[in-house]
Every structure is written in structure tokens, then in C-alpha cells.
Amino acid sequence: MAYGTIATDDAILHVGASGGEAAVPFVGRGFPDEACALPAAPLPMPTQTIEADAGLLHRLLRRLRGGGAVRPSMDVGA
């Protein structure tokens, strides 16, 4: 996403005082936007399972009936 090129001689001026101290005028030297873009270093972040596949009553009944092996409870594919 491009935000525009920053010209080297642009000035950003703050003039005024806060608590008796003078603000410092700022004259930017400028640098390309790309220098401050986040480094490209992707890391997978798999979606986790945080909802039960059935309601509380259904799960209780399933347990009482002794249905099936315990399923893995989380996605750890990272």
C-alpha cells in the first residue's frame, strides 16, 4: 500500500510552548516509506478450535453412551 513519496525538503513545524518549554521546529530530511515497512518474515498462525462441536446436553449424552475415542482438542498444525 503506497502512502505517497515524502519529499526531502518538507518541513513539519510545531510552534508553541508547553509548560514553559519551547517546542522544537522539525525539518525532515525524509526517507523512503519502504525503509519503515514491516520486515517480510511470515509465520503461520493456524486457527484454533474454541467451540465445542455440540451443545452441553449432547456431549453429556454422548459421554454417557460411551461414544467413540477422544478427539484431538486443538489444531496444532503450526
Next chain:
Amino acid sequence: MIVTSLLCGLGAFILFLEFGEATGLTWIDVFRAVLILISTLWLAWGATLAFVGMTSRARPPEGVEDVPIRGRTCVLMPVYNENPEESFSRVAAMEASLREIGDPAEIHFAILSDTRDEGIAAQERAVFRRMVEECDGVGRFFYRRREKNTGKKAGNIEDFITRSGAAYDYAVILDADSLMEGKTILTMIRRMEAEPQLGLLQTLPKIIRAESHFGRAMQFSASFFSPVFARGLAMVQGRTGPFWGHNAIINVRAFAQSCGLPELKGTPPFGGHVMSHDYVEAALLARNGWIVRLDDDLEGSFEEGPENIVDHAKRDRRWCQGNLQHLRIISAPGLKPWSRFVFAQGVMAFIAPLFWMGFIAASIAAPLLVTPPDYFPVPGWPFPQFPQSAASMAISLAIGIFGLLFLPKLLIMARAILSGEAKRFGGPGRVFLSTLGELLLSSLTAPVLMMFTIRSVLEVLMRRDGGWPTNNRGDGILQWPEAFAASWWIIVTGCGGLFAAWFLTPELFLWLLPVGVPMILAPALLRWGSLPSLGKLMITPAEQSPQRVIQLYDAVLARWGVDAQSSIPVVPLRLPEKDGVKV
């Protein structure tokens, strides 16, 4: 602790059943007894946390100061339509604080913007450029603005991890108003290095820079009382500790492996994106075997708080929806039992006021349903038996509430005075008066906050936005029309309740005044709470001797010409333009 809380709750329950039996037990007596059981249990839980906190000491990990820092760390500041100069000046101050001590970790900083307002986004870029040049930060400071703020803050962090996470071992997660000492950040990194199984380390941030009566009371409470409660919490939670979303450090790989959040089935408020994601992320880290720990011994961690009750209530409204949404997650597979308890605790924090209100309403309405007392219950016995009055019930309740609510804070005050810690808060006399002041203010505001919380819960359940009034001034002061608009319905409820009590239960009328009168005076409380405090009470250590990073923050604000009081630049920023368009 659970047993103690249960015993307190059961004690109140049995007491109420006994009162009911004196006049003939009715269903409303049992209903009130159940409500008082739940409410007392909740109060007792908080009190026991304080007692545990008072009787234990933090034990910082030993030998960590010399642990070499090998991992790479990035400090993340997610922002969303914030004042860029205020937010970024905090980043600049933290960088300066690290630079002063040599920054052995060569920490990077990333502003993760989800700002939707184009004007603010343009200011962000301009202020960011200034910050980078002043800090010589090319290659260490990064700025990213997302096109869509999918998943809000959780999605913002996830975007960073999936885009750049492999470049870092640790990430310090902040809020836009967070401020941390460089030394504290380095200590957190060293603790992470020393314990590879540590997935997340949470600090206890203290509130700073509060100006209003309400803000300063919250600030004092956060510095004086909260550490004791947090100590109790840390003792109880152990390796399944909390994450409060900011002022914490994560193991990036652990977080990436464990905390990818899905969209919940269905629509908001219970479906959709996970709102209070921090509690869920802590639970998921623990589920995957990572340690999540609250290191309450760490100083140098700060945040800023709301300056008035309305802003506090708005923030609570968001948290309310997020916490109630946890009802969908509480039965997630594989969670540690303590994680499930924490979710339940978070839900209870917002529905507890409903139980209190239910108890009060049932007490007022009881005479409509109670049968006339039988003065000769024993056949053949000639002497009448008069039932216990409602006043004695109210006295017992008041003593119990006093004990559970006030006693922990009074004991904390006594301990601070006896141990000498009161000096950091202005001395024993100031601490005594500040504690009384805080107790008085919290007693007055409790009924108002209770009403705001009840409204939030009902709005969430009815999927409605109540149209919270906006505060148009940057200084947090509520004008009378704003205060009245926010609370007229509380006045109506308070008047209605007292009116009903006068006619139905005159015995309880006086005992209901501490609840009803603050409700009727709600606009005045809101207004007064938002006004700047001119008194000398509620001093905190950060005010008596500001830490270095706070001084650096003030220096950056002054250099950038930001009026720290109103957060408005003294002169509007003049942005560079290209082809007539601000860049």
C-alpha cells in the same frame, strides 16, 4: 479460597432463610436468599483474594539480571483513531529510556495502525516520520496501516505475526496509552529467555497522569489496592495467569502456534469476532502447555485511565460484551479448569450487579407477596410471638457487606502505614485520608456504576446500542447537559425505587438511601467526578517521584509542542502536500 467464599455465601443464605422462617417461609424469601448467596459469594471471593495477597510476597525469579539476551524483540503499539502525537511520543520515550541504558536487546518498534479516519492517518504518517528521524530509527521503527481492520486488535496483532512474526522471538504488546520503562522491558525479555516454557508474561500496569476526581481515585486504587489483589490473583492462578491485552510480553512462536482465533458461529453479540481476545489467548496458551504468568513485582509499567464515569462505562460496555461472549468459549475442548473458571469469573463480574438489583427489587416487593404474620404460631400457647423486623435483617446485611467490601481496603491501609510503605503515597496521614476518600467515592459511585453495568448487560442481550453520549472535549470534563443525558434514567430508577420502598417497606427505606440517593444525584456525581482535582490527596509514587520514562514522555510532548492537559497540539500540524493532496 473457594471454600471460604462458599462458607460466606452459605452463611448469608442461611441467615436469610432464618429471617424468612420467622414470618413463614415464602418463595420470595428463598429467591432472595439465593440472590444473596450468589452476591455474597462474589464479594467474598474478592475479599479472600485480598487476604491472600496481603499474606504473601512476590518472589521474582533469581539470577535473571545477567541472562544474556539472544532473542529479537519488537514492541508493538496497535492504534485505532488515536491522537498520534500522544501515542507516538510514548514510543519515543520508551526508545529513549532503552537508549539511556544501552539497549542491549536492540529492540524494534512497530506502530500497527487500524485507523479509519484519513485525516488522523495522515497525521500518523507525519508524526511517525518525525519520530523516526529524531530517534535515528530507520530499520528499527516500522509503520503499517491495514486496509481493513478485520478482527480489530486481535486481528491487528495476528496480521503482524503472519506478516513479520518469524523475524522476532518476543513481542511486547502495548495499548496506545501504555508506557514502560526500558529497564522493565529488558527484565521481561530476560525472564522470557530464562524460561523457555514461558509463553506470556503480564505486568501490573499502574495508572498515571489522572487529573479528575474520578480519575485520581482510580489511579490511587490502581497503585495502592490493586497490587495486593493482583498478588492474591498471581498466587492463585500460578502458571495459568491472566493476559490483559497490553503491557505484556509474548513468545511469538508460542502465540502463533496457540492463539489463532476463529470467528464464532452466529452473529454478535455472542458470535462473530472474539472481542475480549486477551482472556481467550491466555487460555489457549495454557491449553498448549505454555506458562502464562503475572509478574506483579515488576514496576515501571504504566497506562492511562478514563477521566470520567461515562468514559469508564463506555469502556466497560465493550468489556461486558466481550466477557459475555466467553459463555460460548467456556466449554471449549482441552481448556485448563482454571481457564474455564476465569471465563466464569469474567461473566460474573458483569452479571453480579443484576443479582444485587434483583435482591433490592425483591426486598421492596416482598410485602406484596408475604402472608400476614401469625402471632400465635404454637397452638394453645397464649403469648404472641412477634416476627423479627426487616431492619435487623438489613443491619446483618450491612455488617456483612462492610466486612467484605471495606475491611480488605482498611487492612491494606493499616499494613502500608505499619510497614512504612505509606511514605511512597504521601505519608500515613495522607494515606488514611486518601483511603477514606476512596471508600466514600466508591460507595457513592457504586450504585451509578451498577446501573451502567446492568444497562450494558441488557443491551448486549437485546443486541442494542443505547446511544452513549459523546464527550466533545479532550479534557474529560462532563458538562451538565452531558451528565444529565447520560444518567436521567438512573434518577428515574432511583426515585421509583425509593418511592416504592416508602410505601411498601417503610422499614427498609432508610437502609435503601445509600443506594437510592447516589442514583438521584447521578448527574452531579458524573459532573463532579470529571472535574479536575485540586486537592493533595491520593498521591501515588509515580507523582511523588516520576519514573524516568514519564519524564522522557513529558520531554517529548514538550518538544513536539503538545499541550499535555488537553492533548491538542498548540499549533495544528502543517502537513506536507504533493499535488495538493496531504501525504
